[in-house]
Amino acid sequence: MSEHAHRDRALDLVYGEVEGVEARALRDELERCPECAPELAKLEGAKRLADALPLAPMPSTARAALIAAARVKANETIAALPAEDRRAAVVPREGWWDRTRRFLLGPQTAMAAVMLLVVAIGVMVVPTGDELPVGATTMRPEPDLAPDVATTPEADTLAEREPTPNPAPAQIAEAAEPSPDVAANGADVPVRRVRARSTSAGTTADRVAANAPEAERNVVARGAEAQNVEASLGDSFAYDGVAQQGNLGRGARAAEPRLAPLEEPAPPPPTMPSDDLDSESQALAPAAQELAPRALHQSARSRANAGDCRGAVRVYSDLFARFPAYSELPRALVEAAACQRQLGNLAQARTLLVRAEGYPSTQADAQRELRRLSTVQQAHRRAQRSIPAPASVDSTPAY
């Protein structure tokens, strides 16, 4: 074997180009050879030194731009396919677990959970006729639902006052001021049940529920329940991508006021007293009205978290179209923009971010995302420009 052949074989051995039995045999052969053994040791020493060569990571901005460009290209590819092929391009990787998970995280499940909780709360909270304040009209409840109330003397007293079918405004106003005995005993019981499940809305819910007729009380119960549901869903459905950037994470979200300030406060219900309850009651009714948009919002977030950006964008679009006055619309705009960016729909993402930029609460986030988007778009434009330009060396040889 020539000297070069030995050296080349030593190089093969050092860099693992021969393996197993062949490698062991070659090592034995080289180590027995007086000329080859030093060569092998020298190469192994050099290789150990070379292994310490530091490797720098690729800049993250370059990575983000490349991923965005790849998504744009993938979208173009899928869009160019016939409908059948398009479905086939997406479906194969989705197994039974993915389908089940998608179903469980879908809006139907969230809505069903909300409805079940509302019904359950309704069944447990709706008071007996004996508990109701003067002026309230309701169906007589099952005795076993509130035995403690039915047996209290104060409740009996209230029951005597119940028959007034259509209370006059004066009576309603009077009912709004709870008598000391009612506040201290009978009528307080169902309110406490609400409080036990909803500490966040306790004060407002208590006060309004104790004074309002049944219709208002149902609104209160739903409002409190909506907040409970939101609180229970909020953490599990936190939208990762934007939560980190927009301080919507677990801690930040818990610190948010439960009742968002209203842009257009609704007039107070006619049966409400106009004193210090005004502000709270004004906040509650819209909170109940926000059940649907909040459910849609949560649904969109859960889809985004599950990686279903396309589905999330559909739900976000529905949310924007149906509930333009939704209190968390700015945040939803930023989240929807993140989904569009991930899908490679950069123009749509920009439109959403420009809208979000108009709201003070999301202005900073929107501006940051817009800058990020510009980087991605520049990379994409550079890629498109680079294609037709002939290189002096054939930079992309056909392989």
Next chain:
Amino acid sequence: MSTELDTLADEALLERFQRGDAEAFEVLLGRYERPLYNFVLRSVRDPEKAADLIQEVFLRVIQRSDQFQGQSKLSTWLYSIARNLCIDHGRRMVFRRHRSLDAPLASDEGKSATLGDRVPAPTPEADRDSIARELQGQIAAAVEELPEDQREVFLMRQVQGLAFKDIAEIVGVSENTIKSRMRYALERLQAALEEYRDYAKELG
């Protein structure tokens, strides 16, 4: 989410990307971004230019993925693109001399600081171990001092782990020539790092 994709070969991933699966491209990017970036970085010696060129490499893959026929390895194709872009860049920059990544910075930036120091080290342990860091700087400088034909072979073999015959295909010379260049590169490195020989033995 990408567990299934992680098990696929490069060529299968590219095929999936050709069918519109962007995640497959992300997996590919994860496999090649660091070694390819370092290949380009050590060739052009300018982190900003290297970032531009590495984007260019992958953007060409994105835009021209349908040109890959599967007749050779994807790594061969990627390195061919990267190498050609580096050669083009070198021709354009022929009259411009770049500072070495390990050349001292301006005096106000500290006497011992080098451009290479600004490149993050691969592990925190390396930062704590001054000898290891010094060695890394010396190795990087020695690699930059290698002749172009030896350096590219060294980086493809050492950093990416390409087989000698694949490197031969990329560079367009025989496998024996590639091995000779690699051997010369290792000998130069060893000579440049003679004072670290004992340390290298401890590494082994």
